[in-house]
Amino acid sequence: MGKTILIVDDSVSIRQVVGIALKSAGFDVIEAVDGQDALAKLSGQKINLVISDVNMPNMDGITFVSELKKLPAYRFTPVIMLTTEGADDKKAAGKAAGAKAWVVKPFKAEQMLDAVNKLILP
């Protein structure tokens, strides 16, 4: 039974690159373009990991993670925040909302896989 990862990012290229890397590492991938879209796509299904950007239209990443953590099914789901270098306030806000892991943009696909592997087993 493969594990499922949700990627939330408004940039299609990031979703694609990360998606390809994760799929080739054996994960199932669900894509969402922003927080609202992500919450809509969850619909109670089993998610093992969430990767979310911070700055997105409609619902930003911090709000999305706080909302996510309120849902009982996703209380313990690990979240990786995509932060930018030096945005320590965003990182802290993300941690407070419940995203305990992070990857600093710009990143390479391998860096993302490393972060994922530190959190869940393939």
Next chain:
Amino acid sequence: MDMHEAQLLFINEAEELLDVMESCLLEVEAGDATIDAHIDAIFRAAHTIKGSAGLFGFDAIVAFTHSVESVLEQVRADKLEFTPALAELLLDCHRHMVQMIQSIADPELASDKNQGTKLLAALDVYLHPPKSDEPLTDTSQAPIPDDSGHWSIHIDYGREVFRDGMDPCSQLKFLQTLGQVDDVRVTADFSDGEFDPECCYLRLQMALISSADKQQIEEVFEFIQDSSKVTISAPKALVNKVQACAEDDARLGETLVNSGALTKRELEMALAEQRRALQENRQAEALGNMLIKQGAVDKSLVSAALSKQKNQEHKRPIDLQFLKVDARKLDNLIGLIGELVTAGAANELLIGQLAHEKLQESFAGMTLLVEQIRDAALGLRMVQIGESFGRLKRIVRDVSKELGKDINLEVLGAETELDKSMVEKLSDPLMHIVRNAIDHGIEPQDVRIYKGKPSQGQLCLNAYHEAGAVVIEITDDGAGLDPDRIRAKAIENGILDTDKQLSKEDIYKLIFEPGFSTASAITNLSGRGVGMDVVKRNIEELRGQISIASDINQGTRFRIRLPLTLAIIDGFEVTVGDAHLVIPVNMIQECLAFDAEALAVERDYLNLRGEVLPFVRVRDILKIPGQRLQREHVVVVQFGENRAGLVVETLLGELQAVIKPLNKMFRAIRGIGGSTVMGSGDIGFILDVPQLIEFTMHKESRQCAPASDKSEKEKHE
């Protein structure tokens, strides 16, 4: 700085590094040093050249140097033995690198591509040993490398780890990508008294066998860093690595981070703590103690790094000895100091007229300082002559190998200092003399044995200071110069008249005549179109002199005397008629009243306390018009082994003379070496003492030879 200047800097730097590389290789090859002592310097030279060449896009240099560096790296890691064959190959590679660097500045000197390809192929053999050789170690089951060892990791998980979505299993699994995880012990901490199934009570203790550094290991746990306590202790073996991690900076924190014993985060934490303590209490603990307290590193590692720091403190004065300065800046400074000296002389003159005692006193103090500044500034241009000698070592090695002669080179006084511009201009003449000595001077082995000499030829380079000059001697124990052969050759080449009688010294001087060559067979070494005449000219351009002493079958000694500097001299001012003349103080022995009675003056020589001293009247030589004064003085000057008296009219005293070269038009004037501006604004001429002495001696021999029977003293004036 534009690109061209930067490129020049690169060339300069690369050439210096190549010199280091060469001298290290030669020392190792000669057995004067072990490869272990020099491999770092050699490696660093190649490494730095590669790095800088990359910046400028010299891809060919990068590619070639990369291979050299790879081989050196193998040697450094003790994976490759440093054999004489490898030393030879590396020296050839060095030569090729020199060519490649030179061809940047002068594309006409294009390096030989075939040579490069050949060398690369030769290097490749070392990098990829032929498959037939059984590998010494099976890499798939290779034992853990030496610098690894057991990292000890202790994790006290935070209660909320599970709630954060962290999975300890995935971290351990990830840790395995760094090395082998062993001996995992799981304990649980239920000291809370309650049990919440959503909480994590785990404690893990494990050993990790890995060559990763602490930074990499810590990153595995980066996401639980906030909630859990992770302690990573370095393996004991890391002490060696800390000691070996000899980077140029000697700061404790950086040393520990570089050797992988400390993470940047831990260092920053400790530094922040230190800063905070400093602000609050105006004092803080040493970084080492703080790191130990934090549990970041073991005490043994701190003391290892600190012991290294001490070592580096010893080394540091040597590291800081050199500061690169644009030569133009230095020339500018020396030029300004020249002006200062001149201006000072003008002031001295005015103050002298004022007869104001206090002013004179304070000015004397200032004059002293100006003199010191002058000496210090000139000292900036001084470099050790060893740099030139280093290059000669290579020549000796290559030439003697090519000719199949066994020659031992002895270098003395390499630390003797000389003006940088002179060192550069000396390198060609020295090279030529050394080539000649090996090619023509030192006999082939069989001849030497036949003559009863040791089969190994001796060549000695010696530099030392002597009376305000630098003397460089190149001595060989070869065949020596044959005066009869030189004489015959000179007559044959039309340099010398058949019936002319010459002293041995004068015959030797013939080899400096243009178009003279005694080598019966011109080899490709000495026959490079540069004759001894060019050598002599080069040295005279430096206001120096070259002389030869030789004995048949005993050897030959070339002696080069050079002034210490080219810019400013301490002079002694004299006048003849209206002319102000300056004699370099370091050549003056004494000044006497020219008393015809007391000195028993002959036509051309006088009796100085029982010794014969030839003299000349400066007025006559320089053809200064006017009447001879009643009272005259004689200044006794010495250059090398020769002395002479210069008769002048008034003695004015010492001054500092900033040498201004004479215009080309006046170069031909004998007896004057340069000019200077006096304090009064008058022009002074600097006497060329060596030339005057030579003139005096010749005049004497001309006069004396036909009249040697003239024993009766004949008084003049």
